[in-house]
Amino acid sequence: MAKPRPSISRAKTRVSIRSTIAESATRAPRRPACEHITLLQRQPLFGELDQAQLERLVSYAKTTDVPAGTTIFSKGDPGTALFAIRSGTIKITVPSADGREAVFNLLQDGDIFGEIALLDGRPRTADAVTTTACNLLVIERRDFLTFVESNPKVALKIIELLCARLRWASEHFEEAVLENLPVRLARTLLRLVKGSEVSAKNPTIKITQHELSRVLGATRESVNRQLRAWEAHKWIEIDRGGIVVRSVDQLAMIGKQLSNHRSADR
Amino acid sequence: MAKPRPSISRAKTRVSIRSTIAESATRAPRRPACEHITLLQRQPLFGELDQAQLERLVSYAKTTDVPAGTTIFSKGDPGTALFAIRSGTIKITVPSADGREAVFNLLQDGDIFGEIALLDGRPRTADAVTTTACNLLVIERRDFLTFVESNPKVALKIIELLCARLRWASEHFEEAVLENLPVRLARTLLRLVKGSEVSAKNPTIKITQHELSRVLGATRESVNRQLRAWEAHKWIEIDRGGIVVRSVDQLAMIGKQLSNHRSADR
DNA sequence: CGTGCTATATGAGGTAGGTCACACAGACCT
């Protein structure tokens, strides 16, 4: 039962960021401060703060570079910091003890994560792992809380953020329970398209089929077969480590279908 | 494809509560005010407020009785009120257009619901339907928001509540994606046991197998077969509209298993 | 340039759980 199971996730750079931060994180230097500010401003969470407030917040922030495959925090850790992604992508996963994992969310630059454990002081509910090299903005719990205390309006923004998260969670729960694989895959691709290549003619998603399968809660093989079927229809192109979406519309069609009964899934 | 499908949910008392409130809701009369206060106090959301604050909050509240099968609000409705359950049970469901539904949560007396749409002013994300006759405490959006404004500490409590909801959602997502039917069923039963009959020797859960199947995202038949298997083991007893749990421990065993591979599910 | 390593591709076969069909039993209604 509690046999020491082989960790399936090949241990890439499994270095806790806690040490990484301690060693290499630096106070944000004067120069890129304005850049940090615009990053934070992109988030609705901080969008309405005035310049002085943003500067104060940024003064708390440190930046850190982490290579791909690094675990930022693990389920059960104390939540000591809030993160914002300056560049790179992060996956939020819930590990099951037997090596499987459900990918909860994929985040990219501009996104904030790690706020829940930070806010309620309880342990992390999920793992956060970099899927590419990332540059992160880190705000320590203590600093963030004092900032919030002196800026009460931020509390309302936090509430909005949490509500948005809950809405998102509710949608995804619904999707996971009610929809079949083709529908979930189509929707996931569309989501990734929207997030990354902004309105390119043929948006390219950079993700392996293995990752994709974890996001869907399916197997790599099933994902592969479905992707190939769509490739045969010229709706997408598959290449190593990525997918080119040639017909967003077709995917949207499939994503909109009720996956009940004979949905024409090819 | 878009053929007009027969609405599966038999229309019970499909009366919107909006009219119900308008007609029959009453200002909470003086007498049971203290009772309302204790109800609200049970919620961590309001537990730390002092007497005067609670009284003010209660003065905003109205109560209303609704029969079983009533839709309190539907997905897409504007979120104009916050609800607390004084008695009865409510299910929060996300409907899929073809009549299937995923039951997101089952709530009972003491629980609060409807806070998300209320807080961010966006449409309801789910339906709320009474499964038994209910007595509800209703606080209108306007009243609640003014109350929060004049009691800033409540904002922090709200944040805690939302964090708890998110943790819960994350757990259930994980469960829905990773665990198989017996495990999910066992856990669901345990959850229902904990919520209802407080530490009875043989806790009885009052729920139909059909409802149960919707909570799990499974079919009634599958649920029935699993329950019968467990009944054969004397772990539970099945009777019309309810389940008696004879061995909480056994269910806990099953609920703890990793549902991967051959988990001995009988 | 061979030797791994990672990502993709695909077939064969198994199974959990869905679908459909029907039977039966208690509850309630007249």
Place this chain on the structure above:
DNA sequence: AGGTCTGTGTGACCTACCTCATATAGCACG
């Protein structure tokens, strides 16, 4: 008593998806 309704019990299928096994192709690095 008989009819109707809701909830339960069960068998006969069916299929979407998983599991396992094996193949191939790009890429990285000595």
